[in-house]
Amino acid sequence: MTAFATPEDIAARTAAATNAAVAAGRDLGLEITEGRVLYELFSVVVHLVPSPVVARVPTVLxxxxxxxxLARRQRQELDVAQWLHDQGTPVxxxxxxxxxxxxxxxxxxIxxxxxxxxxxSSEPDYLRNSELTADLHRALQDYPGELDFLSSAEPxxxxEGLDELEGLDVVAGEDLARARREWEVLEPLVSDEDAFRRRFPGIEPQPIHGDSPPANxxxxxxxxxxxxxxxxxxxPVEWDLAGLGPExxxxxxxxxxxxxxxxxxExxxxxxxAVGAIRVIAYLSCADQLPAMVEFMRPFIDQWRATDVYA
Structure with missing residues (x-):
């Protein structure tokens, strides 16, 4: 890992992503007077004012x-969102x-x-959103496009992210050692659909959102x-509810x-x-790009520490 990005580095990256979105939008014929940043964390989301268009630009990868x-993943996203819209799903x-x-x-x-x-007018309603996620899963059952098995686990x-964390001070040594032991058990199950089916007979994989729909x-x-x-x-549909708790x-x-x-x-x-927790730890290898994630991820790691070792 190289030196951590400074606030100036992150501001420059956001400006570059915004300028790229504006230029790309203009090339596509949109009328744009400015790019107004609506949100930034792992991506920069830009309103291409005055066009009724928002550009999303992944920046922390x-x-x-x-x-x-990345382009393949984005095409899948665009295709799934369009298909769901065509079926009348609220997306x-x-x-x-x-x-x-x-x-x-x-x-x-972009x-x-x-x-x-x-x-x-109100705070996010995660109880409602979790219940609505079942509506999404029902709709996605019929999606005809090709999707890889648990690609969002990024095995x-x-x-390699766990390897990169060795000797760095962004994660405790005992946490990294436990994460490595657990990943030895977990990786075959996320990398091989047949292995997953043998471990969990009767659980049928299907198209899923992949990134906590109650929060999205x-x-x-x-x-x-x-x-x-x-x-x-x-x-498994459980992937979309990972880490959200019994309620x-x-x-x-x-x-x-x-x-x-x-x-x-259960x-x-x-x-x-367990997979989600190890993935959170591995993402600390990207903390040089986004230093704020060290504090952002801490509650998830604390929650994982309180669980039994996955074996």
Whole structure:
């Protein structure tokens, strides 16, 4: 890991991503007077004012991500979001004002979405969102596109990320040692669908959101909308509820019963919670790009420390 990015470095990266989004949008024929940053963390989200278009620009990426793999993932996201929209599922679909393709510009890969008014009148309702996630899973069961098994677990990145953390002070040595032991058990199950099926007979993988949909439901003025399918994949539905706790699991199960779906399986939940925790630790290898993630990830690591070792 090189030196940590300074606030000036991050501001420069945000400015470069914004400029790339504006230039790409103009090349596509959009009228743009300014790029207004709406959000930034792992991606920079830019409103291309006055066009009703938002550009999303990933900026903090694992070292295993290539321009080709990122563009492939973005195409899957665009395709899934469009398909869900066409089926009448409440989602934020791709923008209709530009081609439905990621655009490469100045070292960034950019996707375009409709500007959507946000309802800021109340706090996020994660109980409701967890129950709504079952609606999404029911809709995704019929998705006809090809998706890889648990690609959002990023097994190669996790393995190499844990290696990169050796000797660094962003994670305690005993935590890293435990993470390595657990990953020896977990990696085969996320890398091989047949191995997963043998370990969890009767659990059928299906298309899933891949990145905690209860935290990625956008509160629009017209109602809740599913969004951010950047890590869409195939896997057990439990993956989408990883790390959320018993109250939100119970809310999902209510939605599952309403949709005629099975309840969440406790053993699979334990598995996905363990994978998610190790993935969080591995992402600390990207802390040089986003130093704030060290504090941001700490509660997740504390929660993992309190669990039994996965074996």
């Amino acid at each position: 694992p070292h295993t991500t290539t321009p080709e793999s 934020i679909p791709p923008s209709t004002l530009v081609p439905r393709e990621p655009v490469q510009r100045d070292g960034f890969s 996707t375009f979405w409709p500007f959507t008014d946000e309802d800021k 190669r990145f996790v393995r 439901i956008f509160a629009s003025t017209g109602g809740p909308l599913f969004s951010d399918f950047e890590l869409v994949t195939r896997g 939100l699991v119970a809310a999902y199960d209510r939605g599952a019963a309403r949709n005629g779906l099975r309840a969440l399986d 053993e699979v939940l334990r598995f996905v919670n």
